[in-house]
Each structure stands twice: as structure tokens, then as C-alpha cells.
Amino acid sequence: MAHPHIPSRLWIRTPLAAFTANGLDAGGGIVVSGGIIAELVPAGGQPSAPCDSTFDASAHVLMPGLINTHHHFYQTLTRAWGPVANAPLFPWLQNLYPVWARLTPDSLELAVKVALAELLLSGCTTAADHHYSFPAGLEDAIDVEVGVVRELGMRATLTRGSMTLGTDDGGLPPQSTVQRPEIVLADSERLISQYHERGDGAVIQIALAPCSPFSVTKEIMAESALMAERLDVRLHTHLAETIDEEDFCLSMFGLRTVDYLESVGWLGNRTWLGHGIHFNDDEIARLGAAGTAVAHCPTSNMRLASGTARVLELEAAGVPVGLGVDGSASNDASNMILEARQALYLQRLRYGADVPVERALGWATRGSAAVLGRSDIGQLAPGMQADVALFRLDDLRFSGSHDPVAALLLCGADRADRVMVGGKWRVVDGQIPGLDIAGLIAEHSAAARKLVAG
Numbered sequence: 001m002a003h004p005h006i007p008s009r010l011w012i013r014t015p016l017a018a019f020t021a022n023g024l025d026a027g028g029g030i031v032v033s034g035g036i037i038a039e040l041v042p043a044g045g046q047p048s049a050p051c052d053s054t055f056d057a058s059a060h061v062l063m064p065g066l067i068n069t070h071h072h073f074y075q076t077l078t079r080a081w082g083p084v085a086n087a088p089l090f091p092w093l094q095n096l097y098p099v100w101a102r103l104t105p106d107s108l109e110l111a112v113k114v115a116l117a118e119l120l121l122s123g124c125t126t127a128a129d130h131h132y133s134f135p136a137g138l139e140d141a142i143d144v145e146v147g148v149v150r151e152l153g154m155r156a157t158l159t160r161g162s163m164t165l166g167t168d169d170g171g172l173p174p175q176s177t178v179q180r181p182e183i184v185l186a187d188s189e190r191l192i193s194q195y196h197e198r199g200d201g202a203v204i205q206i207a208l209a210p211c212s213p214f215s216v217t218k219e220i221m222a223e224s225a226l227m228a229e230r231l232d233v234r235l236h237t238h239l240a241e242t243i244d245e246e247d248f249c250l251s252m253f254g255l256r257t258v259d260y261l262e263s264v265g266w267l268g269n270r271t272w273l274g275h276g277i278h279f280n281d282d283e284i285a286r287l288g289a290a291g292t293a294v295a296h297c298p299t300s301n302m303r304l305a306s307g308t309a310r311v312l313e314l315e316a317a318g319v320p321v322g323l324g325v326d327g328s329a330s331n332d333a334s335n336m337i338l339e340a341r342q343a344l345y346l347q348r349l350r351y352g353a354d355v356p357v358e359r360a361l362g363w364a365t366r367g368s369a370a371v372l373g374r375s376d377i378g379q380l381a382p383g384m385q386a387d388v389a390l391f392r393l394d395d396l397r398f399s400g401s402h403d404p405v406a407a408l409l410l411c412g413a414d415r416a417d418r419v420m421v422g423g424k425w426r427v428v429d430g431q432i433p434g435l436d437i438a439g440l441i442a443e444h445s446a447a448a449r450k451l452v453a454g
Helices: 073-078 089-100 105-121 141-152 181-195 218-231 243-253 257-263 281-290 298-303 311-316 336-351 357-371 404-410 437-453
Strands: 009-013 029-033 036-041 053-056 060-064 066-068 124-131 155-162 204-210 235-239 271-275 293-296 321-323 388-392 418-421 424-427
Touching (some): 060 357, 066 321, 066 336, 073 089, 073 105, 073 124, 089 243, 105 437, 124 388, 141 155, 141 181, 141 204, 181 204, 204 218, 218 235, 257 281, 293 311, 293 357, 311 321, 311 336, 321 336, 357 404
Parallel strands (some): 009 053, 066 124, 124 155, 204 235
Antiparallel strands (some): 029 036, 060 388, 388 418
């Protein structure tokens, strides 16, 4: 029996294949101890010291837990809604804003649980959410999210979003959905002091996230940047998602998107941007020089026909790039392994067929970790958090496949068999222990129907 003060050692052994996101060899598996990856075992090797238990991964592809950098959990309630099924971003938003204004704490909790469960089952261990809808009665939205993240045993960067520029002042959202800046800032400060964890192994982190150029004032952008600097947290917003947004920035502020970003103090390495599609060469160079990161959301960008992010050029300029599934009303799924596949294909369409499978998996892991400002997750290496995903390749879709890592994306893996977060199994045999999925679907579906019916 292990000594109570010495963490037990688990050897996840001899995987079918291992993707480490860093070039290290984990062909013989990994050893997990005390929630941390203690060592990588090379192909054909043995752990350096005895292990208390083993998990036979010979039927699994082993990889770091996937990391989602941009999402709107609440939108799982408005998936595939007929009136916006065939609309671009601005009309899509204008139709959905009034529906989202009817969110309640109960419906939000169900929405978050569905989004997180779906992510977890797809191999995702850390998720960023951008929540910017705070109608009357939903002032504690982020607190609700914290509870669900903890319940499912995942990690999250929860961003305190905001909309402060309503239709009365030339913005896109209806006046009923905007909040006063002082309320936004006070709640932001409360959330950071109450929940934000720092350092390796952080479970909950808080970031500040005024929604977009067309829904917030310059003042709230500038004030948020000052607060982020003072309290040392990250900044997030939507930027350069559509040509409509570019036109809005020019007419409202007399600036292109990156000039606008700089004018409010956001062009720095604290910031990550949702979408980041419509940048010219000079803007890409400036973003790279500043270390500003981009969350690439391929499925959403294709669904809303927003455009294709210039990911290879962004990375070449020094911009950290990760992946986001985006809101479940424009994806309309919360599946990170499928998002990596979509990213691979969309970027091949732009740059050619030699964009490697491993590069797309890198965006979903190590790249996404960098986007969220984390160095403790996103790769398999000694000292990293034991956040891992294991995929089986015994489905019909994989039959006849030869390269197990390539097969994950090329054959369309959509579900992890095992997922570990901080050394604890959170998905076992493709299920989340203790979560009644059928009951959740019934309750969530009823809440979705009620929300849309008004």
C-alpha cells in the first residue's frame, strides 16, 4: 500500500500512439502522480520507479486534454433555431438578442452543464467561456458557471463579458440587454477577488471581456484594460470577425479594428481575440509584435460565412493561435476534437494539403494553452498537469486506418473514451460518472423550448 504522504503513481501504459504536442517521446505512456505528469515513458521503456497501478492504453491514442479558447455556453439553448439557420452574423445576432434576454439562472445552469459535458466527452479538459448576457435576474451568471465547472471537475477561464452600447447609442444589442459601466466594473472586480486562481493547476480563472466593438463603448474597453493590468488578469473580446464589423469600426470610431484595439490599450500580450479573421499584413505584424493571441473558430466562421482566419501567417508573425468552438448557436456543437478536424480542413483549403494533422492538434492543445496564458497544460511533459484524453479507434469509421494520430482527425473521432483532469478520471468508458445525461437532455430541451417560445 502507498504511504499516505507519498502520492500514488499510475502508469498509463503502452498507448496505441501518443501525441505529446512537443516532440517528446511518450510511446510507452506516462506516469501520473499527485495530479501531475511525473514522467514520460519512451516507446519500449519502463517507468523509472515502481507504480502502484497501471491503465492499459494499448487500444487508445493518448494526448493532452484539448483546450477550448472561445465559447458562449448559454447558446446551447438556441441551437439550430430556424429563424437564424441561414443568416450572417449581424442579422443572426439581432434575431437572437431578444431571445437571450429571457435567460434565467436555472436555464443558464442547464445550458452550461450541457456545453461542458459535451466538451468533456470530446476530450476537452479546459474551456474558456465568454458570457456577456446579464438580463435582470441573471446578475450572478458567472457564479452559476463556476458551480457547474466544479461539479464536472474541469478547468475554465470564465470571462466577465459585457454589453454597454445599445441601439439607442448606435450599437447592435437592444437597450434591455446592456449594463451600466460601473455595474460591469464592480462585478468584474468582485469575481476576480472571489474566484480567480493563479499559478499551476488553477481550476477557475476570470478574465474581462467586453463583448465586441459594436456592443460596447470605448470607455468600458479602456477601463477593463486598466483593471486587467492592476489585477493581473487576461482580456478577451470579439474582433475582426466580419467585414460588417470592420465597417462599423470605421464609421463609429474612424478606425480599423487593430487601431481601435490599440486606442483602448488592448494591443498587448494579456489579450486574446475571438475570430481574428479580417486583418491585413501590417495588422498581423502588429498583433504578433504585441503577443496578442487569436482564438480560431473555424466551424462558426464557416456557418456564418464570416471568412477564414489567416492562421499560418498569424503564427509566423508571433501570434499565439488556439481553437474555439464558439457559441453553440453558430457551431452548433461543443466538440473540440471535431473542431480540430475542421481547423485542419479550413486551413488546408487556404494554404494547401501539406498543413500537418499534428499542427491542427497542436492548435487544440499547446496553442490554446498559450492563448489562455497557461504554461501548465496543453502538452504531455514532466511537471505538467495530468490533463489527458484517450481515444479508441475501434469504431467502424476507423476500420482500415493505419496512422492512429492522423486517424483521429481524418476519420473524424468525435468522442473520447477516457478523460483525466488533474489526475482524476472524469470520463470513463465514454461516460461521465454520476451525470444523468438522459435527464439533463430532457430538462435542457424543455428550457430551450420555453426560452424560444418566450
